[in-house]
Amino acid sequence: MDPITATHYIGLSAILFAIGAVGVGIKRNPIVIFMCIELMLNAANLALVAMGKHLGSISGQMMAIFVMAVAAAEVAIGLGIIVSIFRSRETIDIDEVNLLKL
Amino acid sequence: MIDLRPLIPHCLIVGLGILVVLLDALRVRRNACCLGFVTALGAVAAIALDWMGPDARLWAGQIVADPYSRAFDTIFLAVLAVVALASASDEPHIAFAGEYYALLCFATVGLMFTASAGSLLILYVGIELSTICLMALVGFAKRDRRSSEAAVKFFVLGSVGSALMLYGCSIVFGLAGGTEYGKVLGVLSGVGGFPIVLWLGFACVMAGLGFKIAAVPFHMWAPDVYQGAPTTITAFMSTASKVGGFAALLRFLLVALGAAPDRWAPVIVALSAASIVLGNLLAVAQTNLKRMLAYSGITQAGYLLVAVAGASAADSGLAVGAVVMYGMLYGFMNVGAFLVAQVIEDHTGSGEITALKGLHKRQPLLALAMLLFLFSLGGIPPLAGFVGKLYLFAAGWEGGRFALVGLGAVASVVALYYYLMVALQVYIKDPDDDTRIPVSRQVSLAVAVCVVATLAIGVYPRPLVRLGDRAATALHAYAAPRPQSALPSAQKP
Numbered sequence: 001m002d003p004i005t006a007t008h009y010i011g012l013s014a015i016l017f018a019i020g021a022v023g024v025g026i027k028r029n030p031i032v033i034f035m036c037i038e039l040m041l042n043a044a045n046l047a048l049v050a051m052g053k054h055l056g057s058i059s060g061q062m063m064a065i066f067v068m069a070v071a072a073a074e075v076a077i078g079l080g081i082i083v084s085i086f087r088s089r090e091t092i093d094i095d096e097v098n099l100l101k102l
Numbered sequence: 103m104i105d106l107r108p109l110i111p112h113c114l115i116v117g118l119g120i121l122v123v124l125l126d127a128l129r130v131r132r133n134a135c136c137l138g139f140v141t142a143l144g145a146v147a148a149i150a151l152d153w154m155g156p157d158a159r160l161w162a163g164q165i166v167a168d169p170y171s172r173a174f175d176t177i178f179l180a181v182l183a184v185v186a187l188a189s190a191s192d193e194p195h196i197a198f199a200g201e202y203y204a205l206l207c208f209a210t211v212g213l214m215f216t217a218s219a220g221s222l223l224i225l226y227v228g229i230e231l232s233t234i235c236l237m238a239l240v241g242f243a244k245r246d247r248r249s250s251e252a253a254v255k256f257f258v259l260g261s262v263g264s265a266l267m268l269y270g271c272s273i274v275f276g277l278a279g280g281t282e283y284g285k286v287l288g289v290l291s292g293v294g295g296f297p298i299v300l301w302l303g304f305a306c307v308m309a310g311l312g313f314k315i316a317a318v319p320f321h322m323w324a325p326d327v328y329q330g331a332p333t334t335i336t337a338f339m340s341t342a343s344k345v346g347g348f349a350a351l352l353r354f355l356l357v358a359l360g361a362a363p364d365r366w367a368p369v370i371v372a373l374s375a376a377s378i379v380l381g382n383l384l385a386v387a388q389t390n391l392k393r394m395l396a397y398s399g400i401t402q403a404g405y406l407l408v409a410v411a412g413a414s415a416a417d418s419g420l421a422v423g424a425v426v427m428y429g430m431l432y433g434f435m436n437v438g439a440f441l442v443a444q445v446i447e448d449h450t451g452s453g454e455i456t457a458l459k460g461l462h463k464r465q466p467l468l469a470l471a472m473l474l475f476l477f478s479l480g481g482i483p484p485l486a487g488f489v490g491k492l493y494l495f496a497a498g499w500e501g502g503r504f505a506l507v508g509l510g511a512v513a514s515v516v517a518l519y520y521y522l523m524v525a526l527q528v529y530i531k532d533p534d535d536d537t538r539i540p541v542s543r544q545v546s547l548a549v550a551v552c553v554v555a556t557l558a559i560g561v562y563p564r565p566l567v568r569l570g571d572r573a574a575t576a577l578h579a580y581a582a583p584r585p586q587s588a589l590p591s592a593q594k595p
Contacts, residue, residue, distance in 0.1 A: 010276070017269055024262055033258055040265035044272045051276035059280060063223050067268060070230045074261060077237050081257050084241055085250045094254070 009050030017043035028094050030082050034075075041071045104160060108167030111152040111175065112211050118144035119207035126200025138190025138544065141203045145183040145210070149176050157576075159220065163282050166220040166353075166580060173426045173573040174217035174349040181342040181433045182210045184548050188441050189334045191542035202242060206338065209235035213346035220357075222271040222281035222307065225350050229267070229314060232346060233260050236339055240331040252330025259323040260313065267310025273303035283358035290361040307354065308369065314347030316396075317403045318376040325384075328396035329453065333444035336392060337437040340399045345429035348406055352425060355410065356418055357581040367414035370407055371506055377404030378513045385520050391443045391455050394520060395436070398479060401517060402432060408510050409494040412501025420500050422577050423570025424493035430566060431478075431486035431559045438552030439475040441545060442468055449539045455524055460533025468541060469528050471553050478556045480521040481514050486559035493567075 016039055023036030045064045052060015086092050121144075122137045152175050157168045186203060193199045212231030219225035237260060241253025271281055277299055278285040290296070312320035328336045359366055381400030388394035406425055413421035443453070445468060450457045462469035478487035491514065498507045541549075559566055 013272075017265075020265070021262070024258070030254060030258070037258075037261040037265055040262070041268060044265065044268040047269070047272040048275060051272065055276070055279050057279060060275060063271070063275065063281070066223060066227055070227065070234075073234050074230070077234050078257050078261070081237065081241050081250065081253045084244050085254055088245070088247045088250055094258075 006050050006054035010047055013043040013047040013050070016040075016046065030078075030085075030092050030094055033094070034078050034082070037078075038071065038075075041067060105156065105158055106160075108155045108158045108160065109165075110155060111148040111179075112214055114144065114148045114151060115179075115207050115211045115214070118148075119204035119211075122203040122207070123200040126198075137199055137203050138186045138188075138193055141186035141207065142183040142190075144207075145179040145186065149179045152176070152179075163284055164221040164224050165215070165218050167218055168576040168580060169569075170353070170422070170426075170573040170576040170580070171214075171218040171349070173569050174345065174429065175214050176569075177345050177426075177429050177433050178210050178213045178217070178342045180430070181338060181437060182206060184434070184437050184551055185334050185338045187551070188337075188437075188444070188545050188548035190544040192334075196242075198242075202239070205235045205239050205242075209239070209338070210342065213342055213349075216346045217349035217353075219350060219353065220283055222274055222283075222286075222354075222358075225354070226264070226268055226271055226310075229310065229346075229350070230264055232343060233264060233314075236335070236343060239335045240327055240339075242335065243332050246330075248330040249332065252327045255323055255330075256327045263310050263313030263320065266306045270303045270306025270308075270310065273299060273306065277303065283354070286358040287361055290359065296362050296365045304359065304366065311347050311351045311354070312373065315344050315351065315403045315406075316400055317373045317407060318380045318400060321377070321381070321400045324400060325393045325396040328399075329390060329392045333392065333440055333447060337440035337444075340395070340440065341433040341436050344399065344403060345433060348410070348425055348429060352410060352413065352422060353577065353580075356413060356422070356577060360581045363414035367411055370411045370414070371503065374404050374407030374411055374506060375509055377401060377407060378509055379404075382513050382516050385517070388520070389455055390453050391446075391458070391524070392440070392453055394455065394524070395439060395443070398517065398520070399436065401513065402436075402479075404513075405491060405494050405510055408498040408503060408506050411503045411506060412498040415501035417500070419571070419574040419578060420493070421497035422574035423567065424490070424497040426570040426573045427563070427566050428490040428494055430569075431490045431556065434552045434555035434559070435475050435478040435485075435487055438471065438549055438556065439479065441549050441552070442472045442475065445539065445541055445545060455527055458524060458527040459531045460536075461528040461539075463533050463536060465539040465541060468539065468549070471549050472528055473525055474553055474556055476521040476525050478560070480518045482518075484560045486556045486563075489560055489563045493570075 020036045020039035020043060024033050027033050045067050048060045048064045082092055118141060122141055125137060152172050155167060159166050186206060209232045212228045215224060215228030219228055237253060237257050240256050241250045243249035274286060275281050278289045309320060316324040328340060355366055377400050381397050381404060385394055385397035388397060406428060409421045409424045446457050447453050474485065478485035481487045481491045495507045495510055
């Protein structure tokens with residue numbers, strides 16, 4: 001058995017990122033879309049930490065902390081927007097939110 | 103000891119945001135519209151403070167304060183001042199007025215960091231700071247269903263854009279061992295080529311920035327969000343936020359990827375051509391004024407990209423100067439056009455272009471202002487838009503992008519059609535009712551500032567050209583290839 005190396009982590013992060021990106025494209029519920037976006041951000045985090053470890057540099061982990069702070073702010077705003085849209089329409093299905101023509 | 107004086111204006115704007123929330127909470131006389139004036143004054147003070155600060159590279163070049171970043175800071179702060187002034191008349195009616203101005207201030211700070219970013223990490227944080235604040239502002243009119251719908255769309259597409267950009271950052275980090283532009287440049291000159299992995303990182307970062315500047319194919323959000331958002335916020339987004347994207351784009355391309363301009367130039371040319379063509383074609387078909395201006399903004403981003411493509415040539419000075427210059431005058435003329443749109447929408451309740459019918463009989467001065475903004479956007483001399491576009495195309499020509507400049511010139515003629523269609527409604531058509539449209543003093547003042555700037559820059563562009571030159575010199579000094587040992591990052595143990 002080979003030991004787990006940085007390549008494995010980066011491969012995993014690429015897979016997670018792809019799952020997140022596809023999810024954003026095909027899901028219709030904003031909360032699920034929201035989770036997919038979180039998945040994409042955390043895939044990037046995983047890559048950052050793994051590469052930081054591989055390069056022997058602390059800055060990868062430092063950047064991951066920045067990203068967590070940003071993601072938390074995004075969660076707050078995103079949930080707020082979803083609540084406000086639910087209050088005005090009693091639905092949050094993204095296909096029914098179509099007052100503005102595309 | 104790190105000299106933090108270059109960050110004083112950033113701190114001032116953050117403090118200003120906190121101050122307006124406090125003033126609002128303390129219920130300082132609402133009717134006086136004081137919060138908007140306080141914000142506008144603070145923004146002007148920050149411009150002055152910014153230019154008094156010293157040049158510096160902080161934290162191993164992660165944040166760079168130089169005339170280049172200051173020129174862009176000036177654009178963001180000027181737009182902030184005008185937008186805050188124009189919002190002041192609504193202040194007594196809107197709930198959470200303090201938070202509104204505070205979020206605008208924080209978004210501006212994010213843009214200022216974007217212009218100063220010397221590393222992908224700061225770039226990401228700056229862009230996110232401005233985008234997250236703008237998400238909240240787009241959905242600020244909670245009772246308006248279109249506003250919250252625009253916020254959802256902006257949130258989903260904006261988050262995807264920034265996640266892509268972050269993934270690009272992580273790829274570049276893995277490749278270069280750091281995200282400072284100096285290190286990326288070191289990798290490029292070290293391997294002497296453009297590794298395929300760097301392509302991937304570059305593509306992801308470009309997607310994030312393309313979203314910010316609303317260039318085709320990352321433009322999908324713009325028309326819906328511009329239409330649904332409160333119009334003052336649209337004015338801010340379509341100018342300050344877009345120009346912020348260009349500030350980051352130029353520094354990223356010319357500094358981090360400065361050693362391989364022949365690699366990224368084709369990508370920029372493609373984005374530019376697509377934005378010019380598609381933006382124009384779709385703008386012609388619009389009946390809603392804000393949507394029309396959104397598509398015209400996509401076209402304008404294409405024009406700016408012409409100069410960026412020209413910057414790939416050996417002497418990029420003209421291109422950087424042209425982008426700074428156009429960013430400034432585009433800020434004034436586009437904010438002005440959106441402010442007129444807001445007055446009409448508030449009064450008639452309709453955002454259609456036909457709502458402008460016979461404006462010259464209902465409000466002659468406003469009609470004249472709208473005519474000036476439209477002609478300037480269309481690039482008719484002697485207005486600012488003409489001079490700015492001339493410089494952009496000259497920069498593209500200098501860089502050898504002849505076909506692209508030709509396309510831009512043809513597109514400018516087509517664009518005149520939809521600008522003149524609006525002017526036709528304003529001046530030729532007769533109004534349905536002759537009642538006068540009232541304009542508040544605050545909005546009049548903001549529109550007057552835009553009119554004066556549009557006229558003055560067109561007639562006497564020299565100061566702005568000099569500002570662009572200074573910015574270009576600063577960026578060039580920063581981007582000049584240096585031996586590996588002299589890179590700022592190499593000083594770290």
